[in-house]
Amino acid sequence: MKTNMRRISLRVTAQTLYNLERLRKMGELKSLGRVVDKLTREKMVALHGNHFRESTKMEPRAEKGRGRRDRNLARLTAYRKAHGRGCLAEVAARAGAPVTEECLLGVLTGGGQLTADQWRQVGRALDGLEEGGHE
DSSP states (O other): OOSSOOOOOOOOOHHHHHHHHHHHHHTTOSOHHHHHHHHHHHHHHHHHOGGGTOOSSOOOOOOHHHHHHHHHHHHHHHHHHHHOTTHHHHHHHHHOTTOOHHHHHHHHHTSOOOOHHHHHHHHHHHHHIIIIIOO
16 A cells, blocks of 8 residues: 555536546546546646656666657657547557557556557557548
8 A cells, every 4th residue: 555645635526526437447446536646647747748757766778679669658648749638549549459548548647558569559550640640
């Protein structure tokens, strides 16, 4: 259990509560607090870019596929910033299974990972979308 937690109370409209519950179920999260945490992380990444996600504790690994992952993560972040949150569904659809909108959102918010094959799928999907395939 995390020890760096704070208890807060929020007053929201019925529609916001409904949408928070939907996000909780979609992300398979345990509580609404985790939804708020995830939305906050996502917004901070959007505001401050990738440097917000970088940890000073991580040592760069010399992996062949790591560069591709980093490039595709930067491309995905830029694409989402340019086209909004709804574009992740289109990227996921073009990438194909097992890449989903939820796993792409997880990657962007720091709560998910993709395999090398999934990163390749995302890269090909972004290639098609960046060449004018965005509808």
